[in-house]
Amino acid sequence: MNAIKTKWLSHPLAKVLLWLALPLVVGILLALLVPRPVIGIVYLRDAIDANTAGDLDTQIRYAYDHPEINAVVLVLDSPGGTVADTESTYLELIRLRQKKPVVTVVENMSASGAYYLAVGTDYIMVQPSSEVGNVGVRTTLPMAPLVLEEEVSTGPYKFFGDSRDATLRILDPLKQGFYRAVVLGRGKALKATPEDVLSGKIYIGTEAVRLGLADSLGTQSDAIVKAASMAHVWNFAVRDLRKPSGLPDYFAYSFFFETKDGELTSYPKKAGTYFLYIPADDGRLP
Amino acid sequence: MTRLRIPLAAALIALPILIRTVWFYQGYYWRGGSIATPEYNSFTIPQPPLSTPAALPEPDVSAPGGIILLDQSHENLFSSSELASLTGIIDARGGRVENILSGNYDERTLADQLKYAAAYISVCPTISYSSGEVQLLQEFVQRGGRLLILTDPTRSVLRVDYSGFGSAVIVADVIAANTLLAPFDITFSDDYLYNMTEYEGNFRNVYIRNFGDHPLTDGLQTLVLYAAHSIQTQTGTSLLLTSGEIKSSRTDQSGGFSAAALDASGKVLAIGDMSFLQPPYNQVADNALWIQRIADFLLGAERVHDLKDFPFLFQRPVVIVPMSDVSLSASLLGPITSIQQELASVGVVSSVATEAADGKDLIILGTYSSPGITKYIDPLGITLPSTSVFMNSLPMIDIPGFGSIPSTGIGLVLLSRTDTRTTLLLLAEESYSLTDLMSVIGPNGFSNCVMQGNVAVCGLSGGSSFGG
Numbered sequence: 001m002n003a004i005k006t007k008w009l010s011h012p013l014a015k016v017l018l019w020l021a022l023p024l025v026v027g028i029l030l031a032l033l034v035p036r037p038v039i040g041i042v043y044l045r046d047a048i049d050a051n052t053a054g055d056l057d058t059q060i061r062y063a064y065d066h067p068e069i070n071a072v073v074l075v076l077d078s079p080g081g082t083v084a085d086t087e088s089t090y091l092e093l094i095r096l097r098q099k100k101p102v103v104t105v106v107e108n109m110s111a112s113g114a115y116y117l118a119v120g121t122d123y124i125m126v127q128p129s130s131e132v133g134n135v136g137v138r139t140t141l142p143m144a145p146l147v148l149e150e151e152v153s154t155g156p157y158k159f160f161g162d163s164r165d166a167t168l169r170i171l172d173p174l175k176q177g178f179y180r181a182v183v184l185g186r187g188k189a190l191k192a193t194p195e196d197v198l199s200g201k202i203y204i205g206t207e208a209v210r211l212g213l214a215d216s217l218g219t220q221s222d223a224i225v226k227a228a229s230m231a232h233v234w235n236f237a238v239r240d241l242r243k244p245s246g247l248p249d250y251f252a253y254s255f256f257f258e259t260k261d262g263e264l265t266s267y268p269k270k271a272g273t274y275f276l277y278i279p280a281d282d283g284r285l286p
Numbered sequence: 287m288t289r290l291r292i293p294l295a296a297a298l299i300a301l302p303i304l305i306r307t308v309w310f311y312q313g314y315y316w317r318g319g320s321i322a323t324p325e326y327n328s329f330t331i332p333q334p335p336l337s338t339p340a341a342l343p344e345p346d347v348s349a350p351g352g353i354i355l356l357d358q359s360h361e362n363l364f365s366s367s368e369l370a371s372l373t374g375i376i377d378a379r380g381g382r383v384e385n386i387l388s389g390n391y392d393e394r395t396l397a398d399q400l401k402y403a404a405a406y407i408s409v410c411p412t413i414s415y416s417s418g419e420v421q422l423l424q425e426f427v428q429r430g431g432r433l434l435i436l437t438d439p440t441r442s443v444l445r446v447d448y449s450g451f452g453s454a455v456i457v458a459d460v461i462a463a464n465t466l467l468a469p470f471d472i473t474f475s476d477d478y479l480y481n482m483t484e485y486e487g488n489f490r491n492v493y494i495r496n497f498g499d500h501p502l503t504d505g506l507q508t509l510v511l512y513a514a515h516s517i518q519t520q521t522g523t524s525l526l527l528t529s530g531e532i533k534s535s536r537t538d539q540s541g542g543f544s545a546a547a548l549d550a551s552g553k554v555l556a557i558g559d560m561s562f563l564q565p566p567y568n569q570v571a572d573n574a575l576w577i578q579r580i581a582d583f584l585l586g587a588e589r590v591h592d593l594k595d596f597p598f599l600f601q602r603p604v605v606i607v608p609m610s611d612v613s614l615s616a617s618l619l620g621p622i623t624s625i626q627q628e629l630a631s632v633g634v635v636s637s638v639a640t641e642a643a644d645g646k647d648l649i650i651l652g653t654y655s656s657p658g659i660t661k662y663i664d665p666l667g668i669t670l671p672s673t674s675v676f677m678n679s680l681p682m683i684d685i686p687g688f689g690s691i692p693s694t695g696i697g698l699v700l701l702s703r704t705d706t707r708t709t710l711l712l713l714a715e716e717s718y719s720l721t722d723l724m725s726v727i728g729p730n731g732f733s734n735c736v737m738q739g740n741v742a743v744c745g746l747s748g749g750s751s752f753g754g
Binding site: 023024026027028030031032034035036090091098099100168169172173176178180181184194195198230231234236 | 312320321334488
């Protein structure tokens with residue numbers, strides 16, 4: 001038996017197999033351990049609030065923690081939303097960008113808080129007629145303080161949060177933070193004047209590119225290619241990060257005010273301070 | 287050969303790895319340095335530049351007071367408490383604010399109230415002024431009254447069409463205000479002023495540092511208006527002038543706006559903001575001083591009263607003097623009492639006497655032939671019928687502006703003024719006709735009279751019997 005083995009091993013073909021094919025097979029097997037790069041897709045097609053921002057943050061952290069995700073494309077179609085949730089997601093995006101490139105592609109709209117998120121990414125693509133911008137803050141002033149017979153509190157602003165004047169003044173530092181995020185995010189690309197940016201105007205995609213509020217026109221496919229290019233990968237896979245990050249199927253949260261007829265308005269359900277664009281509607285009251 | 291086998295094997299192992307790596311990766315993503323984020327801690331909440339109360343002049347309580355009418359009859363979008371900073375100063379200066387209510391809440395008419403008012407304030411009206419109201423207010427201004435019209439961009443009204451699709455229309459407050467201001471060549475723009483680079487807490491709160499030359503703006507250095515309409519006037523005086531980067535929302539262009547204006551007569555003041563009157567904004571910059579100036583403006587009215595303003599013609603106690611040919615019959619005592627009551631209702635003390643008294647105003651009851659009546663009539667250029675004419679032909683009275691008119695069946699109400707006295711004359715053909723004449727200046731307010739300046743020619747019901 002040993003004689004046969006020795007004889008086979010001494011055969012020239014066996015030597016070839018041993019020293020060429022076997023290492024190659026091992027190499028191929030080991031090569032399979034080299035992960036195929038993945039471009040993660042994160043969608044925001046709703047207003048930003050605790051629910052949607054929480055979902056975004058989960059996906060962003062997943063991308064951060066998983067090395068096979070080489071770049072992320074943030075797909076935006078949102079009028080913005082709550083202030084703190086927007087800032088939180090913005091900072092999560094900045095953290096992710098330290099490791100991996102993030103490209104934004106705007107579908108219909110990236111307004112207000114959604115644009116805040118966009119400037120937290122490396123590159124912004126828009127459609128020619130996307131609505132982009134609306135930098136600024138809006139709030140509803142509380143009513144003048146009053147005391148009630150049946151509802152009591154321990155301080156004059158317990159019911160109202162703050163005075164009307166103070167509430168108005170709070171907008172300014174929020175606006176400054178937003179503006180700085182735009183300046184830092186857009187860098188030298190920004191051609192718009194501070195007043196253009198802070199006016200709260202909505203720009204169509206082509207104009208946004210001209211003003212440096214966005215980088216180029218492009219589709220989601222273009223954004224994926226761009227993200228891959230920035231991550232220096234090709235032959236990549238594309239993966240919606242919602243499921244891998246353990247989130248359930250998308251559920252539409254009730255951010256907007258709904259009329260008694262079941263019609264969804266553009267107004268948030270709760271009064272408050274928002275990075276939010278409320279389009280001029282047909283005059284119907286919320 | 288044996289020595290080559292190991293490197294070859296190693297190369298063969300590495301090759302697929304390399305190929306796959308190159309297949310997927312062209313390089314390594316590396317970001318130099320950290321990504322800057324906004325310096326959130328450095329952004330602070332702006333605080334208003336509060337004024338120093340000590341810098342304000344003391345209220346001049348010796349200044350004459352006056353009644354200031356506050357319009358609430360045009361669905362005005364404000365509450366009285368919002369004007370407290372202004373009305374408080376008016377009170378401190380001896381003035382009094384009286385509301386003009388709408389509908390059945392107030393029996394008095396605007397015309398009645400304008401008789402005695404020093405000034406009229408309208409704040410954010412949303413119902414247009416009728417031509418009659420505009421005319422009354424024009425006459426009020428011509429007779430020395432003052433108007434203050436305040437609007438505010440934040441006080442537009444949302445009107446909903448419930449009959450159709452429930453669509454809402456925003457109606458600006460300037461529309462109604464402009465119907466009143468049109469005769470005075472002042473127009474509020476349906477806009478608001480803003481400044482994106484320098485503002486007080488919010489872009490719509492603008493600093494005003496240029497002022498038109500007028501006593502109203504004396505001593506003002508900086509005002510802050512909290513959302514203001516711009517105002518146009520061709521013949522008047524622009525008072526609060528914009529500068530720098532203050533823009534109008536209508537054009538998004540800067541330059542040449544004013545947020546307050548006076549008409550050419552200097553008696554109509556329009557201001558495109560009312561928020562500056564409310565705490566805490568009334569204490570910002572020189573706003574408190576500006577509010578004092580407005581109060582001074584309102585109380586500085588020098589009303590010129592004419593007959594229509596009865597019983598608000600008198601500033602002193604009144605002596606009612608029947609001339610010697612007028613007997614105080616029972617029929618005359620009633621009307622005299624009525625006149626005294628009317629005077630008392632506006633705070634004027636009156637008494638009946640046989641002659642005028644120094645330091646008091648005068649109401650004279652006489653006939654065309656009363657002895658000594660000419661000393662009151664002549665300065666007015668009126669010629670009464672003489673006895674000779676009376677006997678031979680139809681008696682006539684010559685009145686400047688009226689010409690010669692038959693004296694039969696008419697009475698005259700005449701007003702004359704000197705620095706020391708206001709005199710009201712009631713003259714009729716006969717003593718008994720005075721009863722009728724006195725009734726026409728009562729509650730019906732010259733309803734049967736033709737008036738021209740300080741002369742009223744009134745038809746008397748008993749007059750047709752002359753010669754019969």
